[in-house]
Amino acid sequence: MTNTNSGALPRAITARVVDAVLKKGRNLDAAFAEAEVDKLEPRDQAFVRALSYGTLRNHYRNRKLIALLVARPIRNRDSVITALLSVGLFALIESKRPDYAVVSATVGAVTQLERVSMRGLVNAVLRRFLREREGLLAAVSKDKEAGYQHPQWLIEKLQVDWPRDWEDIIAAGNKQAPMWVRINTKQHEPALWLDRLQHTGVAATTPVSTMPGAVLLDAPLMVQELPGFSLGDCSVQDLASQLAAHFLQAGPGMRVLDACAAPGGKATHVLELCPDIKELVAVDKSEQRLSRVQENLERLGFDNKDQVTLIEGDALDPEKWWKESRDKAGFDRILVDAPCSATGVIRRHPDIRFLRRTGDISSLVETQLQMLEKLWPLLKPGGWLLYSTCSVLRAENEAVIAEFLARRSDAYERQLPVKMPEEARGQTEHGLQLLPGQADNDGFYYALLERLPV
Template identity: 50%
Template sequence: MSAGAPARAAAARAVAAVLGPGHSLDEHLGAAVAGLSGPDRALATQLAYGTLRLYPRLERWSGLLLARPLPAREAEVRALLALGLYQLEASRVPDHAAVAATVEAARSLGRARHAGLLNACLRRWLRERDTLKARVARDPEVIHAHPRWLLDALARDWPRDWEAVVAANNQQAPMWLRVNAARSSRADWLARLQAEGGAAEPWDPAPEALRLAAPLPVESLPGFAAGDVSVQDGAAQLAAGLLAPAAGMRALDACAAPGGKACHLLERHPGLDLTALDVAPDRLERVRENLARLGLAARVVAGDATDPAGWWDGRPFDRILLDAPCSGTGVIRRHPDIKLLRRPGDVAQLAARQAAMLEALWPLLAPGGRLLYATCAVLKPENSAQAAAFLARHPEARALDLGEPGWGRRSGPGRQLLSGEAGVDGFYYACLLRPA
């Protein structure tokens, strides 16, 4: 077997799971790379992420090389062709090695009858790529490596900024950390990291946040196993400060999995009475694991935020965090499969679910309480329009003016961070207040 063929086969399996059944990359990548050596595992991961990051462009190029489209059942072959083009155009892999290992991967996947097709397509690309590229050079999907519907939506909502958002989406995201404020100061932990040869920069709007100069394995982070530090994007860390609970308050994290924001709240406020709710019982295991590693305690409950009767004890909450299910358009650089998994109609469906959650949770908020509405999205129907519509339906509610905190920009009743600004993910926050 050609050197690197197992890594290509594993990457193709993971990409095919996204192209075929429409599963997320996270669901299948771990199983796909299991059993590979460390270097092959790293290569497979890089190839899978890179291929999906540029897939709308690679798909258009693939179409130029095929006499007829490959059937849906041949998702692994489609993935291998895209994988080969990615290596030839966006990696440092030598051309001959990329072609040979990709063709061999087809055989190891049981697609030997397509090995000749892949070989012919990739070698044709090497001979004719300038001419072939010119044929689709003006296609928006080729220029920006995003589906057309998403480009249109971004341009509509952010006419001055959409190209910067798209460019950020096509880059690998930096690794952000959250220092456990209950155990150490950010400056002290950074000194420990620097003593071991690491480097990171703080971000003032999030007092516990550090952006690593280069990604590191979590096991190499000083004190990670002991709970001194966690991995969490800087934008996500803003939630704890905006919710602003006090010790002894009763708080609800309504969509808690995997638990990063819940743990951050407990690190800052050890006396907080926190309920971590999520509709998916299996995802709540991640919440329990994170709480255990950090030595924190919360009430972990499986339940649907739109149906409080199934889990609520009738006692109001002083603080509610609703990090609502959304399109994920603010975290595409971390989850490039979102480009393929999302469809034009999804945004309206998600917005309807977000509105249902807001309506169900609002009566659970105590007088004088605060509900923080958040999404990791950048499209206005899920964000500023959602918050504004809620306030229109509830004249008793008001939005907290967040002022000019040094991040994002005003957007309706809240503030919007666009993907890549200050190196953080795209996020929206609006603080909704119930009068005392």
């Protein structure tokens, strides 16, 4: 595909991406792939991505505006035009481009989408918005979903779970996530790597004194621009996620299981912090995602087959892949980075607010508890299991741990060596809840359990 100067083509592609998320329930990565965004010129790729993210962040408001602006509801089979109007409204409200250029490119996109007869509608809606802008924005701001840009069910759950913090959590979800880098501290002195980065003209800091290898960039950049990225000198990983390997404290000679390992952010960090572990078994049920673990292991130089075993398997069915004969004593450390609602990372994945449903939570909780039950017997007495999610919902976090502790008399909760500033932590009875945005981190939950000898 080629670039068009009018900007109509990238807007049409963005509308297809947004429509795929909203109508077909695709996640953003799948929607980008389906719309072949990677075949665009690099400049247009970046534009489509930014516009897709921005539109989805603002679609609850935009769809209310659209409802007020159209005389008759747009037919379901023309949902791509609703998506395009949302793209246009986002640009008119949030971007610095001149209004006439936005309207012209958006109307041009209707032709690209082969809906020529709807050019008049798109033109009229956007122009009416420009004429009545203040009143319309004031009217929709009274609507809860439009005002908070989150679904009603999630707003309500956050209000119940975090009566003091819910508005901050939502505000963090509506922001653009920063880029965090993890320095491979096994190979590099953090200060020296930071110097190298700053010499390339990139501004960055290490804001958490207890984690000198965690670097916050002032502005995101392409990974290839990070010094030594392809040589394994660093990885891209949010601050909250970087805590897992520190909490696990794997030591020389230990056997470690990462039961939901892909794409391998935490597993590779475990190896960086302790390259002398005896074995790392990395399991994931997605073959495609498991290949990303392999790529990351190779990039970071940890592809020793005697030390690392990758298994495509189901953490809910370990009998199928755990060869007890190999080491009857089990694992010294288990990481269960469980599938979850991902409500702590909405700022990174704005599609989540449309893809998750309230009904998903109870089945996720069931899976999370079952995963703990099934993996627990693989842990050696005296061994530690770290449970983590990128959720901010108590049901998936401390309630799961409370229930598991109630069921297992041989499970004991260990204190986590907290490394995060006070303001990033939510009040919990069990484990550590990190709230999103407070220290520029994602929302995450951790609980560390020890298996007692019985």
